[in-house]
Amino acid sequence: MRALVLAPLIFAAMPFAAMPAAGQTAAPPAAPAAPAATPAEAPKGPHALDPLPYSFDALAPVIDAETMRLHWGAHHRAYVDNLNRAVAENPALAKLSLEELLARISTLPKAVRDNGGGHWNHRLFWTLMTAPGTGGQPSPALLAAITRDFGSLPAFRRQFEQAGLRQFGSGWVWLVVKADGTLAITSTPNQDNPLMDTAEVKGRPILGNDVWEHAYYLSYRNRRGEYLQKWWDVVNWNQVSLLFADANGRP
């Protein structure tokens, strides 16, 4: 009985449909027409969307899987695609690194500012997080600098949360190493960041949190303060400590 049941499936799988009958010519299957509303495909480079360093659900319950899927797969992807479109229009810009673009952003088109910032910010952001409770603690050197500049680690966290809450509308809150080696908390609107020549407080970000609603709205609705508090559970202090050491070693 088994062979009788399987036989039609085996025949169905054979590529008869691809073989022309006698007297006919094989026509290639028609390609489906592209929907008229689809924009032209973005150039493949020079900028690229890297894979997330963990699964979509790795940060749950602090950040839910659907938020991560949309945030990385739709929002970050759009920044990369639109940045590539923007630099494709200007070959001189296509030769510059992302950080070289940010350093002269005041001279560049708004599309480069919005999407170049969006790409740089999110690329850093993914690396600053890890599964809840696995991110370790600030290194002794970083903890000493935080204590020196903010009083204590809890005091720093409160000030960082407050800066995130005070950022009106969409933006980011940052911990930066300034040129003089001190730490500062700052926030920026939209997709700006402290590497841009337009930034009020300039420095190298070693920690940053995205306070756009797309970062938290599915789980936290309008409760940005709750998101900022719970976010500490997924902060990857091991990575932040490496970034601090690297920033301190820069000229």
Ligand code: MN3
């Ligand atoms: Mn975002």
